[in-house]
Amino acid sequence: MSSPHPSHGDFLLAACQGGAEEALVARQRELLPDLARAAWRRGVVTFRLPAGLRPPGPAALEELVFARTVVRSFGQVADADETARVAKLHALAGPSAWDDIHVWNRDPRLEGDPAAVRAALVAALDPDRRRALEAAAAGGTVPGGLVLDCVVDAPDRWWAGWHVADTPAGRWPGGVYPGRLPERTVSRAWLKLDEALAAFDVAFEPGSRAVELGAAPGGACQRLLEAGLVVVGIDPAVVADPVATHPRFEQWRMRARDAKLRDLRGFDWVVADMNIDPKSTLEAIERVVSAGGRPPRGILATLKLPTWSRAAELPGWLARVAAWGYAPRARQLSTAGREICVCAVRGGARRAGVSRRRPPARRPPGR
């Protein structure tokens, strides 16, 4: 789909949640030690690519976890006049046949309108390319498309770069999920799960059974129900209507560790979103995956980071999930706070689809 790539760009620029910069750099030191950290600002870290080093591919970049998106950077353009900045950015980037242009603010607290900057960058192109990019704005970036990136660093200063949209998040400007929270939803967890499903390319089969540990007030369960799943929510707190009254939903009002092992058998998916320590979350999930019978097909878990320094424990947490027989992937979602989302599919498939229909949920324990 994409045109020949530009070959230049001596830096990688990674976008992250404000505050996650050190955690991102710690992952880079561990996994991509040949890169050298260059400039960093809130929401952005740049790394110098040593001469002759092949840039890391999408799988290696995904392991950075805290990088929302990574682009090859051409450098910065600065000018008080926007028309001059537009001309400088195109001159720096060169004449590639971009499939889309992504503009985003390095820090969401910065003033400035990315849509207006994008319109100015598009308007400066030749008419054919302009028409293609206007269509792209309506339909979103095509998978595999060649993207020109413009990161607004300050009102008069932009970073320019490029990337190939070879992952779902690579199609979102700045790696920020473009989905919106529908009005009907009972909590923001709906959007978090919506982003996780898109980022990890999870396809549920309607009729599959899911259990959510930490289900109240119910936004994530609502998203699972909308996907056609049969859902059990475990939480001592109250799940709100309309989730609680949904015919495919039942709540077990208890802590996850108080559910009987035999009742935890037969689920296709385990979702966990408890506001407790990651180790306790993993212990609770382990009870489900080792409850007996056929183990769940997949896991979608939120691991809360009480402090950023706890991110150093991530390799151990992922190793634990792998030891259960799952292939874990992790990402800090753009719609979530200081936490990591882990998606793990049994047996190591990269694509997290399910293929077998399961019977409806049983009655709740103790009734």
Ligand SMILES: C[S@@+](CC[C@H](N)C(=O)[O-])C[C@H]1O[C@@H](n2cnc3c(N)ncnc32)[C@H](O)[C@@H]1O
């Ligand atoms: C962030 S909220 C969950 C949001 C929810 N996933 C949603 O979609 O609205 C965290 C929840 O974890 C629950 N929780 C904390 N410890 C728990 C435990 N040991 N077992 C089950 N739920 C727990 C809390 O009661 C709280 O409702």
